[in-house]
Amino acid sequence: MSIITVKNLRKSFGTVEVLKDINAEVQEKEVICVIGPSGSGKSTFLRCLNLLEEVTGGEVVINGHDITDPKRKININKVRQEVGMVFQHFNLFPHKTVLENITLGPIKIRATDKAEAGRLALELLDKVGLKEKASSYPGELSGGQKQRVAIARALAMNPKIMLFDEPTSALDPEMVGDVLEVMKQLAKEGMTMVVVTHEMGFAREVGDRVIFMDGGYIVEENEPNELFGNPQHERTKAFLSKVL
Amino acid sequence: MDIIVAALPLLLKGLQVTLYIFVIAIILGFLIGLLVALLRLAPIKILNWIAKVYVDAIRGTPFIVQLFFIYFGVNSLNLISLDSTTAGIITVAINAGAYFAEIIRAGIQSIDKGQTEAARSIGFTGAQTMRYVVLPQAFRRMLPTITNQSIISLKDTSLLSVIGIADLTQQGQIQASATFEAFKVWLAVGVIYFIIIYLLTLIANFIERRVQVR
Numbered sequence: 001m002s003i004i005t006v007k008n009l010r011k012s013f014g015t016v017e018v019l020k021d022i023n024a025e026v027q028e029k030e031v032i033c034v035i036g037p038s039g040s041g042k043s044t045f046l047r048c049l050n051l052l053e054e055v056t057g058g059e060v061v062i063n064g065h066d067i068t069d070p071k072r073k074i075n076i077n078k079v080r081q082e083v084g085m086v087f088q089h090f091n092l093f094p095h096k097t098v099l100e101n102i103t104l105g106p107i108k109i110r111a112t113d114k115a116e117a118g119r120l121a122l123e124l125l126d127k128v129g130l131k132e133k134a135s136s137y138p139g140e141l142s143g144g145q146k147q148r149v150a151i152a153r154a155l156a157m158n159p160k161i162m163l164f165d166e167p168t169s170a171l172d173p174e175m176v177g178d179v180l181e182v183m184k185q186l187a188k189e190g191m192t193m194v195v196v197t198h199e200m201g202f203a204r205e206v207g208d209r210v211i212f213m214d215g216g217y218i219v220e221e222n223e224p225n226e227l228f229g230n231p232q233h234e235r236t237k238a239f240l241s242k243v244l
Numbered sequence: 245m246d247i248i249v250a251a252l253p254l255l256l257k258g259l260q261v262t263l264y265i266f267v268i269a270i271i272l273g274f275l276i277g278l279l280v281a282l283l284r285l286a287p288i289k290i291l292n293w294i295a296k297v298y299v300d301a302i303r304g305t306p307f308i309v310q311l312f313f314i315y316f317g318v319n320s321l322n323l324i325s326l327d328s329t330t331a332g333i334i335t336v337a338i339n340a341g342a343y344f345a346e347i348i349r350a351g352i353q354s355i356d357k358g359q360t361e362a363a364r365s366i367g368f369t370g371a372q373t374m375r376y377v378v379l380p381q382a383f384r385r386m387l388p389t390i391t392n393q394s395i396i397s398l399k400d401t402s403l404l405s406v407i408g409i410a411d412l413t414q415q416g417q418i419q420a421s422a423t424f425e426a427f428k429v430w431l432a433v434g435v436i437y438f439i440i441i442y443l444l445t446l447i448a449n450f451i452e453r454r455v456q457v458r
Contacts, residue, residue, distance in 0.1 A: 077367050081366070081367035085365035091356075093362070093381075095384065104376060108368070154365075157366055157367060
């Protein structure tokens with residue numbers, strides 16, 4: 001059974017229809033990369049997967065929970081605990097230390113013991129290579145370091161799915177590699193990931209499947225070698241010729 | 245000088261009343277402000293409207309009219325009987341509350357939307373997001389304006405002397421007419437207000453430095 005199922009998803013902002021009939025499935029442990037020109041709706045699509053955007057129509061089922069069902073009141077906060085999200089602009093909490101950023105969720109939501117949460121946070125920081133920054137504040141970190149902390153913060157809730165919204169787009173070029181390295185490691189460990197990205201190299205290397213979106217539709221999806229090597233649609237070809 | 249020395253005990257007694265009213269009223273006012281700010285931002289139209297009417301009504305009328313309305317107006321209905329101190333505290337509180345509401349609303353709105361999204365994506369409820377993520381950041385930004393409004397409210401308490409509250413200003417009036425030394429007495433009263441407000445500013449600056457976002 002797929003861990004994410006999206007059926008006939010539509011999303012409008014006012015009169016502007018950003019997503020028009022999106023259908024997609026993600027299997028457990030799959031890494032899906034979503035590419036496409038800006039304004040194609042790929043970020044909106046991602047944000048619908050944890051209801052950061054209210055959907056206009058259609059169905060989103062996450063790990064068996066139909067989060068778009070208006071009748072059965074699903075506790076979205078519960079579902080979100082299982083879906084980590086990493087943002088383009090990190091969105092770390094500037095008033096908390098790196099360690100507190102990571103432990104806040106487990107302590108306040110899961111009622112994890114403070115010492116236990118701290119121990120887990122240090123483990124995660126070690127994993128992203130930032131153990132020595134535990135007592136720093138986000139303002140003292142570089143962009144790449146912030147993003148790795150953001151990944152650790154999301155992982156602290158022990159999610160089943162990780163969503164990445166252009167995680168390297170706001171980084172200086174020399175910082176991108178560190179972040180992608182952490183994401184690769186995560187993929188290797190079997191995390192289910194949906195990654196909106198402009199990093200075609202990453203999509204090609206790490207993605208199990210690549211989705212190309214344009215104009216609010218999924219134009220084409222395929223395994224990376226096929227999609228990049230042998231695109232079927234004109235729009236995919238035109239986009240790839242510009243970015244590759 | 246001996247006139248001031250003789251008047252000082254009574255002036256300080258008045259100061260005690262001023263501070264008593266100020267402290268209670270400013271705490272109440274702050275709680276009112278926080279509540280009204282949250283109503284103002286709540287996704288329910290009628291609550292926004294109630295909050296807006298309250299803020300507009302207070303901002304659009306003079307303090308002294310609000311004071312007379314509560315002390316004379318409400319008391320004249322014979323439904324409840326407010327003594328002057330209670331009426332004074334209520335007036336300062338609802339007056340400051342309206343201004344605090346606007347300060348807090350602006351503070352909350354100044355926090356980047358990404359902060360809320362990050363907290364919600366972890367699984368925090370709306371209320372938890374407010375409490376652990378948005379408000380702590382917003383309060384740091386609001387501190388200078390909160391201090392400012394508190395000082396204004398402290399000075400507003402001097403108007404309470406007109407309904408017979410024996411605050412610092414009222415004691416000044418009594419001493420000035422009893423001694424015929426208006427110049428010295430009012431100078432002393434002014435100096436006392438100044439010192440209190442200066443201390444308040446120092447405390448606020450200290451807190452501001454302590455909680456600065458790094």
